Amino acid sequence: MKKVQLLLAVSLCGFGCVLLACGFLCPPMGEIHHSLLIAFGEILTFSGSLIGIDYKYRYKE
Numbered sequence: 273m274k275k276v277q278l279l280l281a282v283s284l285c286g287f288g289c290v291l292l293a294c295g296f297l298c299p300p301m302g303e304i305h306h307s308l309l310i311a312f313g314e315i316l317t318f319s320g321s322l323i324g325i326d327y328k329y330r331y332k333e
Contacts (some may be wrong), residue, residue, distance in 0.1 A: 284320030
């Protein structure tokens with residue numbers, strides 16, 4: 273369970289940062305508006321950080 277929570281936190285933060293970068297760097301070529309990418313990236317980054325903080329204090333060694 274510890275590894276799953278840590279992997280989820282890292283992957284959410286990483287994917288959120290990738291979406292944030294795509295929202296800023298990619299021109300609006302498709303159907304997804306850049307503000308939607310930025311908002312979803314912020315949500316993923318925030319939720320990943322919350323899971324990471326929970327992991328740090330739950331499994332403090």
